[in-house]
Amino acid sequence: EIVLTQSPGTLSLSPGDRATLSCRASQSVRSSYLAWYQQKPGQTPRLLIYGASTRASGISDRFSGSGSGTDFTLTISRLEPEDFAVYYCQQYGSSPLTFGGGTKVEI
């Protein structure tokens, strides 16, 4: 099973700041099969990025993903108030599908 470790656990920033979230895998993720999700309180996650760097439909270009192998990054270029949430990475290169523990982006 691939274990995903996200850091930091919490990121305290202000609107307009740049956010950089890390996701590290315990072994290489096949074909960069890594996705990122955003979750707000009381909601289920929303897909942001798949294939490590491809934005899902309707996702702002303020969100960008990068990385390969074992190290992946989600960058939010200019934080808007609606971006304060918890972000999860998920690998789909091997079964079982696994998620990281999440990074909370707070004001």
Add this chain to the structure above:
Amino acid sequence: QVRLQESGPGLVKPSQTLSLTCTVSGDSVRSGGSYWSWIRQPAGKGLEWIGRIYASGSTNYNPSLKSRVTISVDTSKNQFSLILSSVTAADTAVYSCARTVWFGEGYFDYWGQGTLVTVSS
């Protein structure tokens, strides 16, 4: 627009069986290119993939739950279901169903709103 809606009891007694159904609209569970998954999230904690099913009925489960999980599909009703046996308090969580894009082992592009299941006597 693809929508998924979970339904089932919100309270289950310890040692009993949890049973949930996900009703899909805007897509067909028979369609190729998608799996259909269950995922859970205990309060204040992270996400755990439970398992998935394909239209053919082929399944794949998380080894951590495999001995207690059954996922089935009813193509006539455009639904798929989750059964989790011998539940304990540790199974208390929000359970969500999700459409799983058939690329690699799958990522989740549409989610239900989730349903809270509490295991308590």
